[in-house]
Amino acid sequence: MNVHNMMEDLVTAEVNALYDQVKKANSPWLTCDCKNCRLDTISYVLNRIPPKYVVSGRGVTHSNEIFSNHQLIADISAVAMDGIRIISSTKRPFHTLPREECELQKEENPSFNFPTFSGTIYDGSTFEPISGAKVLLKLNGKPVDMVDMTWTNPTQTFQSTKGSFTFWAKPIPAEKIGESRRFEFELEIEVEGYEKSYHYFEIPIISDGSTKTELNTACSIKIRDVVLFKREIFEEDSQNEEK
Ligand SMILES: [Zn+2]
Structure with missing residues (x-):
């Protein structure tokens, strides 16, 4: 069975929109908006809001439901703004490394x-x-x-x-x-x-x-x-x- 977390689509869209907005406003606290930073913010948000799983292929009706839930979107924006601020203020030495090197490596050890x-x-x-x-x-x-x-x-x-x-x-x-x-x-x-x-x-x-x-x-x-x-x-x- 292939399941998909519907929140991923919504959060990805919302985080990207917010980054674009903050960048356009020239907010001085925004230190970076590269793909790594955006991905970090997306995982920050996804780790803090309840997921909504659907079986792949049945997504369409659910996605309309979710994308028109204004309260949910407002909550996601608020958490996403916190995430953008945190990611922007975190000094990360590995920031310039390719994404794969920052990701968790699965280790086959007990x-x-x-x-x-x-x-x-x-x-x-x-x-x-x-x-x-x-x-x-x-x-x-x-x-x-x-x-x-x-x-x-x-x-x-x-x-x-x-x-x-x-x-x-x-x-x-x-x-x-x-x-x-x-x-x-x-x-x-x-x-x-x-x-x-x-x-x-x-x-x-x-x-x-x-x-x-x-x-x-x-x-x-x-x-x-x-x-x-x-x-x-x-x-x-x-x-x-x-x-
Ligand atoms: Zn960055």
Whole structure:
């Protein structure tokens, strides 16, 4: 069966249109709009919005439906603008290399492949999503490497993704296929005006025969929502408790 993610067409069209628009406006923050940068932005967006799969050949009716969904298009534009800004501001030493060299190489070695981890950060008193949070993913006290440069660690939360963040950790070599191990991850979250907070989650993984290079959205883990409190409010509360 041949399946196709309908979002690819929509996101590709939207990202290219936005790049053209930003380029035309001579926006000073746009450092590059080469094919590699555009592809990075497209994967940035596709990794952050839910896919919509159809069986190839049945796409036509679905594509009309999707292309006329204005709310969806507005959301995609917002995430795409974040993506363009991030890709433009990321210094990438391999930027001038041919695309193939930046892409994930599938390796035929036993590996622990991680699902993507996603979570959302809320304000504890308003329950509004918090944007501008810096989220660092650690394993054994060290920042975790991501699969490729469209994934950043630390990452940030944005308004358009409604306070959510996603990580895709780079596979870790295993001894053999079928090895089982528990990984204890740590999240370090910093937002201006809020208490710095730490969260932990454990994930059992069974090793595969090779590294996973394609993102399977079925393979995604939602981390418990993170609730943060503003520094002043937090202090007031603890003083009240003491009395
Ligand atoms: Zn470029």
